[in-house]
Amino acid sequence: MATRSEPAHYRSDPNLGAIMSERRQLINLAYRLLGSLADAEDAVQETYARWYTLSRAEQEAIASPGAWLTKVASRICLNLLGSARSRRERYVGEWLPEPLPEPAEWTGGIVDPADRVTLDESINMAFLVVLESMTPAERVVFILHDVFRYAFPEVADIVGRTPAACRQLATSARRRIRTAQAPATPAVRRADIVRDFKQAWEAKDIDALIGLLDPRVTVIGDSGGLASASRHPIEGAQQIARGLVGLAARAPDVTFLERTVNGQPGLVARQHGVIVTVYAFGIAEGKIKNIWAVRNPEKLRPWKSSR
Structure with missing residues (x-):
């Protein structure tokens, strides 16, 4: 992957502003495809690196640079998803998508607003966990078509399949979503349940x-x-209840704070001024059905360590 340093010829490009304006869209797309902000940043950086390997004449011959960048980023993500399966088989313990705070809470190495991911229903932890069960092709087709509203002919060109095959992949992906999807719980009710759980x-x-x-x-x-x-x-x-109480007894210096996690009510655990765990919840029918706890420090980069 390319480094995050910006070559001098990036800055000398008169079209740089228009090209870089696509960055937010690309980050949003890549995060949903990969479930990892770090991998999404690398994929987008690699996309721009490939743009700048083109000659000026080749760049000017591209009718829609934004569409070109999206196609390249999607293909990079598709390749990464294929290799991610083997990498995650070697991962110690369970692998979860990288949790994201609400925009006001972003910190660490993430300072550019263009790197922030837009929070909506396609970003909550339950949704991302279901995406992890899909094949790479299913995931890319579903995200491009159902979330970002690309037409099937456009998606087919990106993933190298026929439009008919992409429709089948999208149908299969939707079936997975429907099977795993719990009945919707109003946001206020979810927040109340998480608050009661914290107390x-x-x-x-x-x-x-x-x-x-x-x-x-x-x-x-x-x-x-x-x-x-x-x-x-x-x-x-x-x-689980007994385990949680035991955990609280073993770590009396840990405090719990209500925070938005991937657009949903969640909690963070803070110890010695540092956020050490982020908790996301799957709630249905007034009960907590899933708790996802992320402690990997590499996945907590965007979270503030104080407040």
Whole structure:
């Protein structure tokens, strides 16, 4: 992948402003395709690097630079998705998409507003987890067509398949979404449930926690290999409630804060002024059915360490 330093000829290009204005769109697309902000940044950087390997005449011959950049970025992401499966098989423990804060909370190395991802329903953690179950081709076709509204002929040109094949891939992807999708819970209700969960956790109230959890609730943690974190999913309301209370007892200096995680109500755990875990929740029928806990420090770069 190209480095993030900007070559001098980038700055001398009179069309730089128009080309770089596509960056936000490309970052949004690549994050949804890859589930990793770091990989999305690399994919977009590689896309621009390829643009600048073209001669000026070749660049000027491209009728729509934005469409060209999208096509190249999508193909790079498609290739990365293929290799990501083998990389994630070697990943220590469970792999979860990289959680994102609300725009006002972005920090760390992310300072350019063009690098921020627009939060909507296609970005919540439950949706991204389902995307992880798709084949690379399904994921790219679904995101391009159903989320970014590219026509099937355009998608077919990007992924190297026929429009008919892309329609089939989109249908298969939608089927996966429908199978995994829980009935919608109003945003205010979700926020209330997360707040009640936080208060019960802080109070070490096992019965209150069990009352908020679905009997078949699952916790999945992504620690990136941290020895103190479970490397396998944990299931069952009673076991999880007792585990949460035990965790709170072992770390009395940890505080929990309500935060927006991928556009949904969530929590962050802060210890010694540093955010050490981000929690996202899957909520349906008034109960917490999924808890996704991300502890891998590499995936917490955008989160503020104070406040």
